[in-house]
Amino acid sequence: MSKSDGLLLSRSVVLQVKLFAPYASEFEAFVDASLGYDDAPENASGHFDGPAPYEALRALIPVKDLRAAGVFFTGPELAERLWSPTLSSLTETSIVVDPACGAGDLLFLPAAHLSRMHPRASITNQIRGADLEDSFLRTARARLRSVHRNEDFSHFILRDFLHSPDVVRDASHVVMNPPFFATTAPDTCDWAAGKVNSAALFAMQAAESMAPGSRLLAILPDVLRSGARYAKWRSRLSGLGQLIRVQALGQFDQQTDVHVFVLEMIIGAPNFDGVTAAKWMASASSPVKVSDLFEVRVGPVVPHRDPESGPSSLYLTTKNLASRSHPHQRRQYNGKLYNGPMVLVSRTSRPGQLPRARATLWLDAAPVAVENHLILLMPLDQEVATCLRLRDVLSDQRTSDYLDERIRCRHLTVGSVREIPWLEAAA
Ligand SMILES: C[S@@+](CC[C@H](N)C(=O)[O-])C[C@H]1O[C@@H](n2cnc3c(N)ncnc32)[C@H](O)[C@@H]1O
Known part of the structure; x- marks a missing residue:
């Protein structure tokens, strides 16, 4: 030394x-x-x-x-x-x-x-x-x-x-x-x-x-x-x-x-x-995981397989969420629709990318169809504040480190997202 x-x-x-x-x-x-x-x-x-x-x-x-x-x-x-x-x-x-x-x-x-x-x-x-x-x-x-x-x-x-x-x-x-x-x-x-x-x-x-x-x-x-x-x-x-x-x-x-x-x-x-x-x-003071506060699932729409029939609604995809403007794409879909507040995370994600979990906050209460390249996180308490906190957790370097260690392939799984430790907000 x-x-x-x-x-x-x-x-x-x-x-x-x-x-x-x-x-x-x-x-x-x-x-x-x-x-x-x-x-x-x-x-x-x-x-x-x-x-x-x-x-x-x-x-x-x-x-x-x-x-x-x-x-x-x-x-x-x-x-x-x-x-x-x-x-x-x-x-x-x-x-x-x-x-x-x-x-x-x-x-x-x-x-x-x-x-x-x-x-x-x-x-x-x-x-x-x-x-x-x-x-x-x-x-x-x-x-x-x-x-x-x-x-x-x-x-x-x-x-x-x-x-x-x-x-x-x-x-x-x-x-x-x-x-x-x-x-x-x-x-x-x-x-x-x-x-x-x-x-x-x-x-x-x-x-x-x-x-x-x-x-x-x-x-x-x-x-x-x-x-x-x-x-x-x-x-x-x-x-x-x-x-x-x-x-x-x-x-x-x-x-x-x-x-x-x-x-x-x-x-x-x-x-x-x-x-x-x-x-x-993981620690005695933060044993909570994302799945304790959110329902986590993959978007149900498989773009080239599901028929374009049924009611028409706004359609969320990784691509249209990545563009800066509010998505306007619509499609017909017969399956389950979702509404805000929720957080959408792109499944495509390579190790080392920052943040590893790219998240978009969706607050609109109207039902939307969601593509299967997105993971949906719906707050169990239905509060916007819980979604805002999740966005902070997902953008934190520690979450990226955790995901990099947990999952080395180029996409995120529902399991890996569910188990993300819930970080305490900085005092
Ligand atoms: C935070 S106190 C803790 C003392 C004790 N371990 C305790 O828990 O009550 C840190 C101690 O490290 C000593 N210290 C500081 N630099 C040191 C060094 N380079 N080598 C050995 N002791 C050192 C200080 O004098 C002080 O007593």
Whole structure:
């Protein structure tokens, strides 16, 4: 990684983060003093009379500097949501590493689980952390020591993970909530150029450095899961292992207006199902598909086969919808007619074309005949607004990516359109 990684923060931000040091000293002193006579505390995330580290951080350092440094500690609820489906994968020999560990918030649950379920595990050797900021590491060690009293947590070390990824090499589990600030992609990066979210670099660095069979568990900004700019990043990462969980979680916390998701993957295990784009898009917060909101079918008129008899009506074809003016073509047809509001999508569509699903909104309530080169999407709620939203979903790059992966031939099928994930409208 070159120096252009941009993680050399401005001096003022570095000095601001140093404001945390007195808090770390106070925490250490408190834990040292209490070790002699107190029983181990009930609270698995460390015992201290003062504020929790994330509260202290926000009280001591202006939020703009926290943002610039990418320092937001994970609260207990989010840590629980991250770990609860995964704790059972820990064994007596598991090694859990957070390479940007802050005050250790993502390590309390695995430490508690190991000591409860696998009493022969060595917590000091198997729970490890690294960070750029010494006062965070001191706080993490003190907090863990306040719970696991016979341990020294000597594997918590000062490291720049982007320059020294060795800390994750013998891990069975790497957990992270890395910094999310914008930085410059290094020259060696072949999945992005220019500005990039630092979290994308951290996750890629981890996945590329971890051993086959190990598990990556990360809280990442949602733009990596859903943004068109990160399609190459997603594709590269998917090639490094098997995606186990891609789960949108919503806002990071009440004070931090960034949407996040959980990524869980096993490194080196092939992706068996091959529908990776769909996996990235499908999420706990958007399990809805187009077929949940629309009836989807192929237009019934077969141009050169169906007789020109019966009532005359407007006739919609791919060709006349593509012309800019309102279609005037009419024909006689004895079969089923349809009326707006609806969305019509051309079945002819080659991979790589943008958008992959070319859509036309049809609002006219008069019945029309529809050619079989068109797919009709009729809103179950019969609302124009639902059609307008569908048009946005179909023109979104993520939908094109999904369809490109789902269907490589030069036409769309009803099945592939029915299963298009319904993207949430941007806030
Ligand atoms: C968003 S905080 C999360 C801390 C902790 N993992 C948690 O979830 O509470 C990101 C942490 O990354 C650390 N950090 C930033 N750049 C780093 C780097 N290059 N190498 C290691 N740690 C880094 C920061 O000091 C900060 O503690």
